[in-house]
Amino acid sequence: MTVSAVVLDVVHPPGEPWTSVVTAGQRLRLTDLEGTQAVDTLFYDALDPSERYSAADTVRAQGKLFLTTGSVLLSSRDRPMLTVVADTCGRHDTVGGACSAESNTCRFGQHTRHMHNCRDNFLVGLARHGLGKRDLVPNINFFMYVPVTAEGRLDIVDGISKPGDHVELVANRDVLAVISNCPQLNNPCNGWNPTPIGITIYAG
Amino acid sequence: MPHTQASQDQATGSIPEGVVLWDETIPGGAYWTRVVPRGTTLRVTDVAGAGAGAMLAFNADQPSERYSAPDTTKVQNMIFLTAGLLLLSDMGRVLLSITADTGGHHETLSGGTTPLSTARRYGEGGSYLTRRNARYTNDRDNFVAALGRHGLDQRDIVPNVNLFARVEVTGAGDLRFVPGASRPGAWVDLRAELNVLVAVSATPHVLDPSPEWGPGPLRLTVWESPVPAAPDRCRTRTAEARRAFANTDAYWAQTHPGDTKLVSWGDER
Numbered sequence: 001m002t003v004s005a006v007v008l009d010v011v012h013p014p015g016e017p018w019t020s021v022v023t024a025g026q027r028l029r030l031t032d033l034e035g036t037q038a039v040d041t042l043f044y045d046a047l048d049p050s051e052r053y054s055a056a057d058t059v060r061a062q063g064k065l066f067l068t069t070g071s072v073l074l075s076s077r078d079r080p081m082l083t084v085v086a087d088t089c090g091r092h093d094t095v096g097g098a099c100s101a102e103s104n105t106c107r108f109g110q111h112t113r114h115m116h117n118c119r120d121n122f123l124v125g126l127a128r129h130g131l132g133k134r135d136l137v138p139n140i141n142f143f144m145y146v147p148v149t150a151e152g153r154l155d156i157v158d159g160i161s162k163p164g165d166h167v168e169l170v171a172n173r174d175v176l177a178v179i180s181n182c183p184q185l186n187n188p189c190n191g192w193n194p195t196p197i198g199i200t201i202y203a204g
Numbered sequence: 205m206p207h208t209q210a211s212q213d214q215a216t217g218s219i220p221e222g223v224v225l226w227d228e229t230i231p232g233g234a235y236w237t238r239v240v241p242r243g244t245t246l247r248v249t250d251v252a253g254a255g256a257g258a259m260l261a262f263n264a265d266q267p268s269e270r271y272s273a274p275d276t277t278k279v280q281n282m283i284f285l286t287a288g289l290l291l292l293s294d295m296g297r298v299l300l301s302i303t304a305d306t307g308g309h310h311e312t313l314s315g316g317t318t319p320l321s322t323a324r325r326y327g328e329g330g331s332y333l334t335r336r337n338a339r340y341t342n343d344r345d346n347f348v349a350a351l352g353r354h355g356l357d358q359r360d361i362v363p364n365v366n367l368f369a370r371v372e373v374t375g376a377g378d379l380r381f382v383p384g385a386s387r388p389g390a391w392v393d394l395r396a397e398l399n400v401l402v403a404v405s406a407t408p409h410v411l412d413p414s415p416e417w418g419p420g421p422l423r424l425t426v427w428e429s430p431v432p433a434a435p436d437r438c439r440t441r442t443a444e445a446r447r448a449f450a451n452t453d454a455y456w457a458q459t460h461p462g463d464t465k466l467v468s469w470g471d472e473r
Binding site: 050063065147 | 268272273274275277278279281282283284292294295296297313314315316318319320321344357358359360361362363364372373374375376377378379410411444447448451
């Protein structure tokens, strides 16, 4: 990878939303600074956010469940939005979706209803751009591991990312990135301890 | 009102006379949309065994609440949907319960067909100009057209259920479409746990490798089904299911205070 100018470089705390436009040709790098931290992420076309990341079309087109180097993130109109160009982790999930107060009540019980969750972060992040729940579609969980067996069993299990692992995506067009650095405490998706991530944008 | 006799013959799957509210067969390639009220069941029949039926579902009373493939699969730890399992909304509630299923194979990972996927699979010759109403259709446009009838649009389209299709996942994460997972006459019963807005699209499964455009007809039957009797398998199968139904019943009681009959569901808890 050629060296290019750093447009943005931040350490982003757990449990907080983050949003930014990534312009065509720029690269977005997410670094799991301490390991096993799920980074819930959505992408929208920056000019027409009704066109957004489509997990199902992405999975179907690549014929694989996991995202890694070479994966092309497709939009709801079947068009490339970003391409994964580097990945030291190896597997990222796009089936498990984001945690919410509502799904937490089903999975873990009513006592979890008021715990912080990714849906809250997504709604707060989307609201900055005039978007809302209707725009909240199934997302990517960078650094989260959700294996599926041949019999169809799906589990959210211990993360496989190591401290410093990173994934890097090049924007194929101008996109709006919306991230929730996951606050989930009820399962091992964050190693039971949500931690900061690095977010870096490189010039194209 | 649902009748209270557990009168459906599970062996033959015959629906008793007098309880059918709607019965329609749509041609392959077409779509169907209707509100399926709480207390009724939608039976989808794969008439020709074509092995496809893309479906989306919404809370008809509040359509921002919609089917969630992620929540459905992670709450139940299962990617294959069949009898006993639930189609959950993104609000922690149950939209539809799979109360009976002779098909057995329904998947929710692959999404629907799109204009591009259809053109790539079947070629460019499928336009209205050349084929008139035998044109190649796709789930994406069918959903836009169906949901548009209810004031919804492309923003309301999320990963759907594909009835009558099986897609397995290998240890490496590769998707494997299993041909012939359905058969002529296979059907699935989906009991509405809210007033559910359903959209169904009958184009071939997006991973079906056949190069020939061969969509099959679907029969859609809405019938007044029995009030769940204790112990209802769908309501009680797991702790997660019980909690999802507790959310659903509480919401129904709050939003339909005049309803004394359907509110009493769930007394087995």
